[in-house]
Amino acid sequence: MSGLLVFGRTGQVATELARAVPEARFLGRDEADLSDPAACVRILLASNCDAVINAAAYTAVDRAESEPESAHVVNAAAPTAIAGAAAAVGVPFVHISTDYVFDGSGEAPWNETGPTNPLGVYGKTKLAGEQGIAAAGGQWAVLRTSWVFSAHGGNFVKTMLRLGRERETLRVVADQHGGPTPANGIAAACLTMIQAMLSDRTKGGIYHFSGAPDTSWAGFAREIMAQAELSCRIEDITTAEYPTPARRPANSRLDCHAISRDFGIARPDWRAELNKVLAEIGR
Numbered sequence: 279m280s281g282l283l284v285f286g287r288t289g290q291v292a293t294e295l296a297r298a299v300p301e302a303r304f305l306g307r308d309e310a311d312l313s314d315p316a317a318c319v320r321i322l323l324a325s326n327c328d329a330v331i332n333a334a335a336y337t338a339v340d341r342a343e344s345e346p347e348s349a350h351v352v353n354a355a356a357p358t359a360i361a362g363a364a365a366a367v368g369v370p371f372v373h374i375s376t377d378y379v380f381d382g383s384g385e386a387p388w389n390e391t392g393p394t395n396p397l398g399v400y401g402k403t404k405l406a407g408e409q410g411i412a413a414a415g416g417q418w419a420v421l422r423t424s425w426v427f428s429a430h431g432g433n434f435v436k437t438m439l440r441l442g443r444e445r446e447t448l449r450v451v452a453d454q455h456g457g458p459t460p461a462n463g464i465a466a467a468c469l470t471m472i473q474a475m476l477s478d479r480t481k482g483g484i485y486h487f488s489g490a491p492d493t494s495w496a497g498f499a500r501e502i503m504a505q506a507e508l509s510c511r512i513e514d515i516t517t518a519e520y521p522t523p524a525r526r527p528a529n530s531r532l533d534c535h536a537i538s539r540d541f542g543i544a545r546p547d548w549r550a551e552l553n554k555v556l557a558e559i560g561r
């Protein structure tokens with residue numbers, strides 16, 4: 279896809295997009311700083327692109343609690359402005375959002391029409407981004423995903439490997455549930471959606487996509503230790519026993535039937551993908 283413009287270059291998903299479509303144009307912070315939405319618009323308008331993906335975001339969940347303005351500009355104002363520019367030049371736009379737009383009540387997987395009610399600043403700003411994009415018009419898709427991991431960048435797998443080497447026991451929350459999602463699966467899903475949107479200019483909307491099967495952070499940690507052959511024991515704890523600046527949803531499970539029905543995209547098995555990521559990291 280030579281006419282693809284991607285906001286983001288260094289993140290987990292952007293790195294996997296670059297592997298899949300190296301011929302696309304990737305904009306790092308040096309070239310397109312999302313803190314400056316007007317600059318992002320100017321770059322898009324001058325780019326002559328055929329399609330746009332936004333893989334950049336303010337993803338520091340706890341830090342966002344003390345930097346709400348910065349998080350808002352990057353996660354809401356910039357994607358809204360980018361969507362407006364994409365609509366103005368008539369190219370499809372795919373944006374990535376999060377399970378943290380939900381409050382995590384109940385146990386049933388959330389579908390795309392479920393009521394949003396973010397618990398923290400990160401989720402609130404991501405939701406504002408979704409709403410801004412929808413209001414901007416044009417052809418857009420928002421892919422909500424969760425618990426992203428890959429060999430590149432910071433993520434829960436990397437944290438667990440580091441702590442697992444240092445400690446005999448780790449306490450990890452067992453009452454937050456969701457689907458760990460490999461970044462390469464998200465990149466592939468974005469590209470499939472862009473192709474489908476280019477072929478059918480009526481396609482778009484909000485879609486859920488996460489790895490299967492659902493687990494807890496403790497379950498995820500236990501599988502990481504087992505596959506990495508680390509002897510570190512994972513002790514189940516409650517959210518209350520692991521205080522953090524940002525509240526996180528207890529139920530992050532995503533119902534992924536719509537993306538399967540409309541785009542033929544299946545949930546990846548995160549355990550198999552974890553195996554490949556660990557091999558890539560050299561574990």
Ligand SMILES: NC(=O)C1=CN([C@@H]2O[C@H](COP(=O)(O)OP(=O)(O)OC[C@H]3O[C@@H](n4cnc5c(N)ncnc54)[C@H](OP(=O)(O)O)[C@@H]3O)[C@@H](O)[C@H]2O)C=CC1
Nearest residue numbers: 288289290291307311312313334335337374376423425426
């Ligand atoms: N990580 C996760 O667990 C989840 C992520 N998501 C969403 O998926 C998408 C991709 O996330 P992921 O790949 O994990 O992101 P990462 O946390 O790996 O990377 C974030 C990326 O955004 C860039 N970025 C941050 N601020 C700016 C800015 N002001 N201007 C330009 N670029 C900026 C970073 O650039 P730099 O290297 O310069 O800082 C980096 O490339 C995001 O929309 C995120 O909200 C959804 C669910 C879970």
Ligand SMILES: Cc1cn([C@H]2C[C@H](O)[C@@H](COP(=O)(O)OP(=O)(O)O[C@H]3O[C@@H](C)C(=O)[C@@H](O)[C@H]3O)O2)c(=O)[nH]c1=O
Nearest residue numbers: 337339376377424425426434437449450451495520526
């Ligand atoms: C390091 C650690 C974390 N935890 C808990 C804290 C938290 O509830 C959970 C995950 O912690 P993290 O801070 O690594 O993950 P977090 O930054 O909350 O991850 C989120 O990132 C954003 C960008 C998203 O969009 C979400 O889908 C989700 O992936 O694990 C423990 O219980 N024990 C530990 O030793």
